Amino acid sequence: MSETVVFIGKVIVLIGVFFDLLGAIGLVRLPDVYTRLQASTKCVTLGTCLILFGVFLMSGFPWKALLAIAFVALSGPTAAHAISHAAHKAGVKLWEKSVVDRYQEDEKKAKES
Amino acid sequence: MKKLVLFLVSFIVWLVLTWTLYYPSLLIGILISIIIGFWFADLFTQRPRHFFQIKRFLYFLYYIPIFLYYCTLANLDVAYRVLHPYLPIEPGIVKVKTTLKSEVARVALANSITLTPGTMSVALTDDGYIYVHCIKVYSKDLEEATRRIVSRFEPILREVFE
Known part of the structure; x- marks a missing residue:
């Protein structure tokens, strides 16, 4: 029984590492700050949570791993939001093929009025 | 208390x-x-x-599998876009409106938007608008984008946090 659980844990850690790798590839391939943040946040949050869950299964159910999952899932997207907001405030441009930027339009309107 | x-x-x-x-x-x-x-x-x-209302915890438990489903979907979506040789992306920032009032609920909604397919919240305003960065813009219209992005989480989060 416990060997099966450990095996399942190893498989889950492997899947998590795969998603982390995808996040890294996205970080290299995508063109600008916002798209890179998208790829890295989504993949790294789920990947790290999966690794922690795999560790939870592998090494005798340490419940603090689940607590760590909760904190990672809370802080990952918050950090991404902070970085993207700061980047936009600092004037980092979107990729040149971007379709629309409602935020910039609204800021311009607010400045003019 | x-x-x-x-x-x-x-x-x-x-x-x-x-x-x-x-x-x-x-x-x-x-x-x-x-x-x-x-x-x-x-x-x-x-x-x-x-904190002492059981109903909110039950709704939260109901929220977790839905959230996990969209989170997995988001990762597969990113995987597809990142590994595709031509990078099928069409990014942009659109504006959506939320009717949630309390701060915690809005934060939870913004975090959920960040972890769901193709979207990331960039800024929140006090009067209930969220600027969302989409990796592929399906609609620039306010109502249409709200329906696509916000409406799948809003009813549950309202039960949990408001």
């Missing part, structure tokens, strides 16, 4: 982190939790009564 809620939460976190019933450890945990409860009670929650 606020202090009691924060005390309970921090003490449960302490119990899970240490994972022991060793007597001095418990004592230190209670002491630290009391100090934290007195210091930070006003920062932690505005409406402590909500």
